[in-house]
Amino acid sequence: MKLPITCPSCEAELKVQSLLCDKCQTNINGSFDLPVFLKLDLKEQNFIMDFVQTSGSLKVMAQQLNLSYPTVRNMLDDLIGKIDTLKNK
């Protein structure tokens, strides 16, 4: 199931209010920020996973995604820009 990261009503960023231990049913309530990784959309998260799994090789990623090297590099640079923006919020 896809984790919602923005409010469906006003599109504001969501926070984590409750965490549950599945083993002992302990419930922790609070107001926690989502980690930056989870604030990215699924496609971007998958891109980061692929990047790590190919040991950071854009050439290998380009081959796997059937895209050109500069296209993959541009995707990575756009992602870096987005992460910088999210971190500075």
Add this chain to the structure above:
Amino acid sequence: MNKNIYNPFNKIAGVQALGIGLTAIIIISIIAHFSGVTFPSIISAQTGTNAMSIPRLLVQNLGHWIIFSTIIYLFGVFASKSHIRAIDIFGTIAVSRIPFILFSFLGFLPIDGITQKISAAVKTNPADPNLLSDVPLSEISILIVFALLTLAIAVWVIALMYNAFRISSNIKGEKSAILFIVAIILSSIFSYFYEIMIVRLIP
């Protein structure tokens, strides 16, 4: 329309693009030699000229490609936040010459004879309402087809060149459009001097 026709650079770049592009430039130079087409700058082509030798056409085509690619590479180095590669710029710009293969074939159409006939009629009696009555409909049709194809090829070349620049340098929006136009203007100026100082010296 298939997006790859005007933007294949999401799939092709680097050495592969350079190989395809250089092959295209060689093919263009060979066809243009036989059809009497020349390429005075990066975005212009002329028919009805005296046929150039294949080595001269190669020097002409390669020179304009190198001039434009060098300019946009320098723009990319200074204006892009990405670490750009020269091989991507030179490769993708070489690929964007491909539509000139079609234009080289247009040189086989008897455009020069038709335009000479029309301009002679205009000079003789410009006020004559039946000015073009002596020009056969088939020849006017050829002229119209030539004009439409030339326009389509020009749009295609510019779209390919712009996308090559945009993707290889990762410069977006208004900035990319402005830098692209400046690059075209600068390369046209440099190409003019290149034509005079280098191309005309080749037999």
